[in-house]
Amino acid sequence: xxxxxxxxKKYGSFFAVRDLWLNVRxxxxxxxxxxxxxxxxxxxxxxxxLTKPTSGKILLGGKDxxxxxxxxxxxxxxxxxxPYLYEKLxxxxxxxxxxxxxxxxxxxxxxxxxxxxxxxxxLLPWRRELIESYSHGMRQRLIITASLLHRPQVLIVDEPVxxxxxxxxxxxxxxxxxxxxxxxxxxxxxxxxGIAEELCSxxxxxxxxxxxxxxxxxxxxxxxxxxxxxxxPLFLKLTQEEEPRADRPGIP
Numbered sequence: 001x002x003x004x005x006x007x008x009k010k011y012g013s014f015f016a017v018r019d020l021w022l023n024v025r026x027x028x029x030x031x032x033x034x035x036x037x038x039x040x041x042x043x044x045x046x047x048x049x050l051t052k053p054t055s056g057k058i059l060l061g062g063k064d065x066x067x068x069x070x071x072x073x074x075x076x077x078x079x080x081x082x083p084y085l086y087e088k089l090x091x092x093x094x095x096x097x098x099x100x101x102x103x104x105x106x107x108x109x110x111x112x113x114x115x116x117x118x119x120x121x122x123l124l125p126w127r128r129e130l131i132e133s134y135s136h137g138m139r140q141r142l143i144i145t146a147s148l149l150h151r152p153q154v155l156i157v158d159e160p161v162x163x164x165x166x167x168x169x170x171x172x173x174x175x176x177x178x179x180x181x182x183x184x185x186x187x188x189x190x191x192x193x194g195i196a197e198e199l200c201s202x203x204x205x206x207x208x209x210x211x212x213x214x215x216x217x218x219x220x221x222x223x224x225x226x227x228x229x230x231x232x233p234l235f236l237k238l239t240q241e242e243e244p245r246a247d248r249p250g251i252p
Contacts, residue, residue: 001060004058006057007053008054025185031196031199032203035239038207049073074102077148077150078147078155079144140162153183157176159191173195212238220234
């Protein structure tokens with residue numbers, strides 16, 4: 001469902017992403033991890049059609065994101081790490097605007113889906129309030145709702161739980177699992193390794209623009225030559241980052 005073929009992004013002589021090859025299956029929750037500056041956000045922005053690659057291809061459901069952008073984006077839902085919204089619209093008006101972008105008609109049933117999603121995320125009582133009155137967590141829940149309005153086949157998620165309270169995090173994790181069961185392909189980037197470990201059937205770890213680990217937890221253990229059952233030490237070993245020492249002095 002998602003294919004990255006030799007994906008490369010270069011700024012001058014610097015490679016943000018270098019020759020990235022990746023396939024993500026339909027209905028899979030795939031984790032995409034890496035330290036700061038590793039190339040995660042650049043990769044996601046290219047997948048969402050926001051940044052043009054220097055070379056390589058991105059196919060969503062067989063549709064090239066840059067050669068057939070309308071067809072590719074029609075099956076794509078994108079949840080950014082920072083929800084940029086039109087603050088002078090109400091939540092209800094914003095969802096109507098998003099429905100228009102996807103050319104959803106009144107008879108398509110999107111209004112009922114919007115109401116169900118708003119209710120799921122405890123936003124229904126706020127649907128006629130201006131977005132400028134929403135908290136950060138409420139805005140994040142609204143952008144999640146908007147991304148699912150057209151029933152996307154591919155869902156790209158970048159740091160989704162920033163600003164969500166524990167209940168919101170739990171609801172969102174359950175939602176991703178439900179979407180995957182319905183056949184939606186989920187591409188999940190997060191710094192919270194516990195979420196990736198809990199939700200993802202496979203994980204890709206990127207470092208300096210290149211994959212340094214790819215597969216299930218068992219396969220990552222093999223690649224890291226480690227018997228550790230937890231993702232954190234595997235991640236640190238594969239990215240060659242130093243684990244904090246027990247005797248490290250505290251901050252004075």
